[in-house]
Amino acid sequence: MDRDTELALVAGLRAGEAAAFDAVYDAYRARLYAFLARLSRRRDTAEDLVEETWLRLVASAPRLAPDTRLGPWLFTVARNLYFSACRSRLIEETFTGGLIDLWPVAGRQPSPFEAAAANELEGRLERALAAVPASAREVLLLVGVEGLTPSEAAAVCGVTPEALRQRLARARALLSRELDATGAAPVPALQEALT
Amino acid sequence: MTTDDDGEDPIVLALGCLPAREPDRRSSERVRARCQAALARRKRRLERAEDPTAWRWRRALEPALAAGVSVPFLLEVMRRALELYGLWRS
Numbered sequence: 633m634d635r636d637t638e639l640a641l642v643a644g645l646r647a648g649e650a651a652a653f654d655a656v657y658d659a660y661r662a663r664l665y666a667f668l669a670r671l672s673r674r675r676d677t678a679e680d681l682v683e684e685t686w687l688r689l690v691a692s693a694p695r696l697a698p699d700t701r702l703g704p705w706l707f708t709v710a711r712n713l714y715f716s717a718c719r720s721r722l723i724e725e726t727f728t729g730g731l732i733d734l735w736p737v738a739g740r741q742p743s744p745f746e747a748a749a750a751n752e753l754e755g756r757l758e759r760a761l762a763a764v765p766a767s768a769r770e771v772l773l774l775v776g777v778e779g780l781t782p783s784e785a786a787a788v789c790g791v792t793p794e795a796l797r798q799r800l801a802r803a804r805a806l807l808s809r810e811l812d813a814t815g816a817a818p819v820p821a822l823q824e825a826l827t
Numbered sequence: 828m829t830t831d832d833d834g835e836d837p838i839v840l841a842l843g844c845l846p847a848r849e850p851d852r853r854s855s856e857r858v859r860a861r862c863q864a865a866l867a868r869r870k871r872r873l874e875r876a877e878d879p880t881a882w883r884w885r886r887a888l889e890p891a892l893a894a895g896v897s898v899p900f901l902l903e904v905m906r907r908a909l910e911l912y913g914l915w916r917s
Contacts, residue, residue: 648870653862654859665850679850693869
């Protein structure tokens with residue numbers, strides 16, 4: 633989506649135009665769902681959070697700044713909703729106890745997309761991504777999968793660009809270690825095989 | 828590490844090849860419908876707020892409606908209270 637189209641869509645959203653919402657929804661629906669499903673490692677959690685994210689967009693539409701970048705805005709809301717849901721669940725668990733294994737933060741979980749991977753390498757990448765901690769996963773997803781610049785990803789995560797770069801370096805090291813552990817091909821070969 | 832390095836890193840490039848995934852179609856359409864309904868409600872509210880005739884009517888009608896419901900209710904409460912203390916016989 634080019635910048636002029638994006639600005640026109642933001643203006644449309646501010647005016648409450650259904651067509652503008654439809655265009656934004658079609659452009660980001662799959663990306664937002666994939667981001668949340670990979671981050672939470674659960675389809676049902678992702679679906680709930682995606683719905684909440686879109687409803688937040690509709691509720692905030694009149695107050696959007698005219699130069700809003702829609703991608704980073706949506707990913708910021710989605711990411712904050714996910715971590716806020718994690719915090720609420722952790723608080724609940726301190727009172728209920730014994731439910732720790734039911735929450736996606738706890739323990740190793742498979743990727744929701746591993747079975748749907750088009751090839752073996754894609755499956756290994758999904759598995760390795762699901763195995764790294766959420767704080768590393770979010771950075772890898774934002775920069776690697778969604779193509780946000782480190783500055784945009786830093787704004788989404790609420791950290792400075794320098795802190796984001798450090799976090800990204802750690803996340804890449806963790807992912808690389810996971811890929812080695814799963815016996816995937818060396819990283820350059822992996823990238824070649826996927827393209 | 829620089830910003831340019833991030834784009835050229837093989838891991839970052841490999842992640843970029845992962846496809847976006849479609850959510851469940853029914854759930855997706857339900858979310859779209861909910862959002863469209865919320866947008867339509869907000870638009871209607873805005874249109875009503877901008878219409879001066881509707882605004883004048885609402886200014887007159889709302890207090891009248893509130894009074895029409897609450898005054899009989901209060902009168903009935905007072906009547907029953909008076910009846911309870913024997914100060915009113917119907």
